[in-house]
Structure formats: C-alpha cells, structure tokens
Amino acid sequence: MDNLLHFIKTYIAPKIGTAFEEHAPIQGKCILQANARVLRLLKHDLKLHLSLFMGGLFFAIAAKEAGSEIIYLD
Structure with a gap:
C-alpha cells in the first residue's frame, strides 16, 4: 500500500494539483x-x-487491497 501511495504522491498528485491551479483556482x-x-x-x-x-x-x-469478482460502476 505504501508503494502505491508513494507512486500516486510522486507522479499523479502533482498533475492533479497543476490542473486545479490552471483550471479551477x-x-x-x-x-x-x-x-x-x-x-x-x-x-x-x-x-x-x-x-x-x-x-x-x-x-x-x-x-481496495483485494480484488473483487463482482463487476460494478463507481
């Protein structure tokens, strides 16, 4: 879980932050x-x-840490 969070923090979160700054200040x-x-x-x-x-x-x-065998929309 820490590896996933680190990846999101390093690569995804900054891009989301930039999008907010540019398009929804x-x-x-x-x-x-x-x-x-x-x-x-x-x-x-x-x-x-x-x-x-x-x-x-x-x-x-x-x-979610485990997979789900039930298909659903979020």
Whole structure:
C-alpha cells in the first residue's frame, strides 16, 4: 500500500494539483484551506505515515487491497 501511495504522491498528485491551479483556482484555494486544517488536526498521524500526505491540492484516495469478482460502476 505504501508503494502505491508513494507512486500516486510522486507522479499523479502533482498533475492533479497543476490542473486545479490552471483550471479551477477558486476551488483549488478552498481545497488548500481544507488541507491546512487537516494538517493542523492530523499532523501527528501524518508524521507516522508520510505517504498519506499527497501535498496540498490532492489529499484523498480510495483503494481496495483485494480484488473483487463482482463487476460494478463507481
């Protein structure tokens, strides 16, 4: 899981951040404000799991560790 999060943090999150900055700066500013609050509240927990902090404009991910034999739409 840490390897997956590190990959997302390194290669995907910066691109999402750039897209917000270029195409949705007002929403990006709101997300940065929310992220600052998250950092204040969870600073200790994030120090224990550095790969959870995606940096600013991208700070959430949903992942399932096992496969699913049922096809579904999200």
